[in-house]
Amino acid sequence: MLNIPLKDYLRETRIFNTRLGWAAIGVLVFTAILLARIVYLQVFDYRHYATLSQANRVKPVPVPPARGLILDRNGVVLAQNFPVYTLEIVPEQVDDMGELIADLSKLVRVTDGDQESFRKLRRERPRFESLALRSYLSEEEAARIAVRLPFLNGTELRARLQRHYPLGGLAVPALGYVSRISEQDLDRIDKTEYRGLQHIGKLGLESTYEGLLMGRVGVEKVEINAHGRSLRALERIAPTAGRNLHLHLDAKAQAVAEQALGNRRGAVVAIEPATGAVLVFASTPTYDANAFVNGIDQPSYSALIENPDKPLINRALNGQYAPGSTIKAFFGLADLEAGNSIDMNRQVFCDGSYNLPGSAHQFRDWKRGGHGAVTLHEAIVQSCDIYFYRLAVALGPERIKNFLAPFGFGLATGVDLPGESSGLLPSPEWKRARGQPWYPGDTVAIGIGQGLLLATPLQLASAIATVANRGARMQPLLLRAHSDARDGSQTALKPTTLDLVPVKDSRHWERLTQDLIDVVHSARGTARAIGANAPYRIAGKTGTAQVKSIAQGARYEEKETPERFRDHALFIAFAPAEEPKVAIAVIVENGGHGSSVAAPIARKVLDQIILGAPAAPGSIAVRPALAPTADQEE
Amino acid sequence: MGPSRWHVDKPLLYALLLLAAISLAIVYSASAKNESITIAHFVRMALGFMVLIAIAQMRPELIERAAPWLFGLGLLLLVAVLGVGAVSKGAQRWLGLGGLRFQPSEIMKIGVPLVLAWYFARGGLPPSWPRIAIALIITLVPAALIAKQPDLGTALLVVASGLFVLFLAGLPKAYIVGALALAAAAAPLFWSRLHGYQRNRVLTLFDPQADPLGTGYHTIQSVIALGSGGFYGKGWLNSTQAHLEFLPESSTDFIFAVFGEEFGLVGILLAIVLYGFIAARALLIAFYAQDSFSRLLAGGIALEFFIQFFVNIGMVSGVLPVVGVPLPMMSYGGSSIITLLAGFGMLMSIQTHRKIVEF
Numbered sequence: 001m002l003n004i005p006l007k008d009y010l011r012e013t014r015i016f017n018t019r020l021g022w023a024a025i026g027v028l029v030f031t032a033i034l035l036a037r038i039v040y041l042q043v044f045d046y047r048h049y050a051t052l053s054q055a056n057r058v059k060p061v062p063v064p065p066a067r068g069l070i071l072d073r074n075g076v077v078l079a080q081n082f083p084v085y086t087l088e089i090v091p092e093q094v095d096d097m098g099e100l101i102a103d104l105s106k107l108v109r110v111t112d113g114d115q116e117s118f119r120k121l122r123r124e125r126p127r128f129e130s131l132a133l134r135s136y137l138s139e140e141e142a143a144r145i146a147v148r149l150p151f152l153n154g155t156e157l158r159a160r161l162q163r164h165y166p167l168g169g170l171a172v173p174a175l176g177y178v179s180r181i182s183e184q185d186l187d188r189i190d191k192t193e194y195r196g197l198q199h200i201g202k203l204g205l206e207s208t209y210e211g212l213l214m215g216r217v218g219v220e221k222v223e224i225n226a227h228g229r230s231l232r233a234l235e236r237i238a239p240t241a242g243r244n245l246h247l248h249l250d251a252k253a254q255a256v257a258e259q260a261l262g263n264r265r266g267a268v269v270a271i272e273p274a275t276g277a278v279l280v281f282a283s284t285p286t287y288d289a290n291a292f293v294n295g296i297d298q299p300s301y302s303a304l305i306e307n308p309d310k311p312l313i314n315r316a317l318n319g320q321y322a323p324g325s326t327i328k329a330f331f332g333l334a335d336l337e338a339g340n341s342i343d344m345n346r347q348v349f350c351d352g353s354y355n356l357p358g359s360a361h362q363f364r365d366w367k368r369g370g371h372g373a374v375t376l377h378e379a380i381v382q383s384c385d386i387y388f389y390r391l392a393v394a395l396g397p398e399r400i401k402n403f404l405a406p407f408g409f410g411l412a413t414g415v416d417l418p419g420e421s422s423g424l425l426p427s428p429e430w431k432r433a434r435g436q437p438w439y440p441g442d443t444v445a446i447g448i449g450q451g452l453l454l455a456t457p458l459q460l461a462s463a464i465a466t467v468a469n470r471g472a473r474m475q476p477l478l479l480r481a482h483s484d485a486r487d488g489s490q491t492a493l494k495p496t497t498l499d500l501v502p503v504k505d506s507r508h509w510e511r512l513t514q515d516l517i518d519v520v521h522s523a524r525g526t527a528r529a530i531g532a533n534a535p536y537r538i539a540g541k542t543g544t545a546q547v548k549s550i551a552q553g554a555r556y557e558e559k560e561t562p563e564r565f566r567d568h569a570l571f572i573a574f575a576p577a578e579e580p581k582v583a584i585a586v587i588v589e590n591g592g593h594g595s596s597v598a599a600p601i602a603r604k605v606l607d608q609i610i611l612g613a614p615a616a617p618g619s620i621a622v623r624p625a626l627a628p629t630a631d632q633e634e
Numbered sequence: 635m636g637p638s639r640w641h642v643d644k645p646l647l648y649a650l651l652l653l654a655a656i657s658l659a660i661v662y663s664a665s666a667k668n669e670s671i672t673i674a675h676f677v678r679m680a681l682g683f684m685v686l687i688a689i690a691q692m693r694p695e696l697i698e699r700a701a702p703w704l705f706g707l708g709l710l711l712l713v714a715v716l717g718v719g720a721v722s723k724g725a726q727r728w729l730g731l732g733g734l735r736f737q738p739s740e741i742m743k744i745g746v747p748l749v750l751a752w753y754f755a756r757g758g759l760p761p762s763w764p765r766i767a768i769a770l771i772i773t774l775v776p777a778a779l780i781a782k783q784p785d786l787g788t789a790l791l792v793v794a795s796g797l798f799v800l801f802l803a804g805l806p807k808a809y810i811v812g813a814l815a816l817a818a819a820a821a822p823l824f825w826s827r828l829h830g831y832q833r834n835r836v837l838t839l840f841d842p843q844a845d846p847l848g849t850g851y852h853t854i855q856s857v858i859a860l861g862s863g864g865f866y867g868k869g870w871l872n873s874t875q876a877h878l879e880f881l882p883e884s885s886t887d888f889i890f891a892v893f894g895e896e897f898g899l900v901g902i903l904l905a906i907v908l909y910g911f912i913a914a915r916a917l918l919i920a921f922y923a924q925d926s927f928s929r930l931l932a933g934g935i936a937l938e939f940f941i942q943f944f945v946n947i948g949m950v951s952g953v954l955p956v957v958g959v960p961l962p963m964m965s966y967g968g969s970s971i972i973t974l975l976a977g978f979g980m981l982m983s984i985q986t987h988r989k990i991v992e993f
Binding site (some may be wrong): 038053349 | 666667668758760761798801802803804857858859860862863864865874875878879880882894897899902903906909910911914917920921926929930933937938940944947948951952953
């Protein structure tokens with residue numbers, strides 16, 4: 001049974017048994033130490049500790065701090081704290097519980113479930129404790145109780161602060177929400193810091209800046225009697241309220257963006273080019289963050305999860321899309337920079353299709369029959385595909401990657417939101433690492449922003465902001481400053497430069513900008529519809545990203561394609577073109593054309609930010625959502 | 635083999651069942667008669683015992699063969715957990731698997747002694763120094779991953795479990811003395827790398843009154859609970875320290891204080907006898923085991939069980955800093971009960987599958 005020599009076996013047994021003996025002695029000694037300590041505590045020091053236990057009358061009760069507010073750039077409150085009323089009863093002060101509950105039921109609704117959980121509390125908790133009968137009373141219910149409180153023996157009305165998002169679903173992708181502290185949270189937080197607190201930032205800014213928002217818990221030392229009844233407060237260390245967050249976000253522009261997207265699946269991100277300030281961060285469809293604060297009920301949650309439009313996905317942050325023709329804005333600069341690959345005024349003949357040498361596969365232009373002979377300027381303005389197929393092949397995958405990287409493609413922007421996606425800037429090594437060869441066709445597809453290349457709306461906005469800012473890529477940030485809740489003293493965050501796009505000739509920026517202006521403002525530009533009546537000049541690029549590949553020789557017919565396979569509509573822009581105040585990226589999933597669907601949305605948001613008024617007639621108001629009420633009885 | 639078809643070690647099983655019963659009673663009391671907590675605790679216990687019985691039926695050879703795979707799997711999951719954690723910021727110890735959540739670090743509490751026993755069984759004892767070095771790497775890599783989560787308590791426990799197996803394998807005395815000297819020398823460095831709150835926990839050990847409402851609070855209240863229990867205790871469900879909510883974490887890390895307050899020295903003596911019996915029985919199984927793998931594994935599991943008991947009670951009675959190690963078989967919550975009982979299942983497998991040959 002053992003294929004080692006007996007002598008070795010015996011030796012090993014001896015070694016092990018000796019060690020085991022030592023271990024047994026260790027176990028005995030350490031147990032003896034514990035036992036001695038416990039005998040000492042329970043026998044010799046018993047009187048001392050029994051007295052302490054009896055006299056253990058000062059109980060530290062945590063006093064929760066108020067969580068910091070979140071305000072937009074104009075002081076519009078996006079997240080606040082709202083008093084929530086709970087109806088409580090102290091059983092020992094009540095003569096006839098049945099009668100009292102019957103009386104209370106006439107004032108506010110008390111369900112059988114409420115009564116059941118109250119009965120359970122009564123069995124479990126001491127008689128002198130205040131036990132909850134109903135939570136989440138509406139203001140009106142609370143008022144009805146408050147008026148009669150003097151006549152209701154043993155009844156208490158407790159107010160507690162709860163997080164509330166007054167604008168409901170507005171800017172949820174940026175704000176995130178707080179929710180009840182879960183078991184997983186308990187695992188990573190310092191529990192003493194959260195004593196008395198029930199909520200924690202789960203997503204978005206509420207999570208990123210949890211440390212600033214939460215404040216510091218205070219302590220009240222309360223004297224209690226032997227049964228645990230509170231007698232009086234002895235001493236109080238006041239809690240420190242959390243710091244208020246002041247965002248770059250513009251709630252009005254955000255509302256315009258969300259309403260312009262409507263029920264469609266899409267995202268809008270607007271950034272101030274010079275600072276990286278995020279002005280709009282929208283993802284639709286949106287949902288009401290208030291539902292999550294106290295734990296969303298299962299049917300509502302299932303409805304959100306099963307909704308085919310996936311409202312819980314943060315499309316602005318995590319939606320990774322093929323940028324489509326919007327990428328041509330950047331390739332335009334690459335072309336100018338490369339200079340030698342395609343001459344400035346050299347024309348490329350676009351006959352509507354492109355073949356790689358020695359291949360029968362046709363890469364088609366979106367315009368059947370092609371654009372004829374086009375210069376770079378015309379190629380950008382009319383979004384000619386053939387020009388950029390050729391350009392991409394001339395540049396090659398390595399140079400494309402090196403050129404696009406400083407614009408932030410393939411790299412998380414580092415915005416102050418958790419869980420950002422990084423998009424994908426593919427390269428032959430990247431593909432090789434996944435065991436696949438790089439095909440020349442991969443390079444061709446990147447030329448028009450299709451294929452492997454993926455970017456988030458935030459990345460696209462940051463990239464076009466970099467163009468507006470003449471190559472200086474600024475760190476996108478939602479937070480402008482945070483302030484002390486008591487004295488209002490502010491600490492502002494400084495804009496930081498992430499990267500500089502190197503250019504050989506700074507005039508290339510002007511030329512590219514002119515090309516992009518002509519996309520919107522020239523007679524043949526793809527986005528001319530939104531430029532027609534604009535009081536300022538917009539530099540932009542449309543994009544229509546293919547979702548489903550079209551068979552060779554077949555044609556894409558929007559009306560005949562099921563909605564989920566229709567093209568994504570994109571538009572990126574900055575304005576005013578001469579002195580950019582805002583850069584924007586818009587995507588509408590399966591929206592169809594960038595020019596007809598995405599660009600008009602961008603125009604509305606740009607109007608709101610630049611002119612301070614929405615473009616369309618009928619004002620879009622920032623209207624507070626109703627406060628949460630447990631029941632709508634009226 | 636005995637007349638029973640089931641491979642279980644009855645003395646060990648009965649002792650564990652008795653502890654489980656005590657644990658249920660005390661969790662019920664400490665949680666202020668919370669039925670759902672007690673039921674959840676019961677379910678975990680039941681699941682743990684099922685795992686124990688299942689593992690006890692396997693032959694030790696099978697466990698031995700599975701050892702490196704289990705360790706590898708644990709290591710992979712630990713890396714996965716860190717990956718997920720990096721995305722969501724903050725500490726992340728849990729992996730969700732189709733609704734079930736578990737801590738991969740728990741696997742390592744059993745995985746490290748298992749793989750070391752497997753490793754040392756493949757080479758003579760005592761181990762040569764290159765083999766000792768490899769064993770240390772095997773121990774420290776998962777420990778470092780766990781410490782990064784960060785979960786210092788479990789990381790130290792994993793290190794301890796590795797060192798126990800090394801010790802039992804016959805680590806030369808010179809190494810032990812050298813390591814102790816090195817540890818003493820490195821202590822100041824280690825101290826300087828601790829977080830502020832970790833340092834405070836150690837400091838308050840010497841002077842709990844220094845910060846009576848902060849870090850010292852746990853220790854003060856837990857010692858009062860134990861001390862005021864006296865000889866006979868205050869009786870079941872009568873812990874004022876827990877019920878007036880002076881004692882934090884009363885159903886998890888500090889459950890022994892509630893036990894001591896309600897059942898006094900008499901109860902504690904019974905508990906210590908039970909824990910001592912289990913540890914002794916486990917060491918005896920190690921002694922009777924017939925091959926190096928079984929011996930080292932059994933000894934390692936026995937000592938790991940004991941060290942958790944010692945550290946928890948040391949913490950509750952105020953002789954060790956508050957480090958957040960639950961009391962095995964007693965504390966509520968965590969996947970630790972399952973791992974613990976899985977370990978005892980291995981002990982029973984070793985005990986009940988012995989060859990008849992005696993030397």
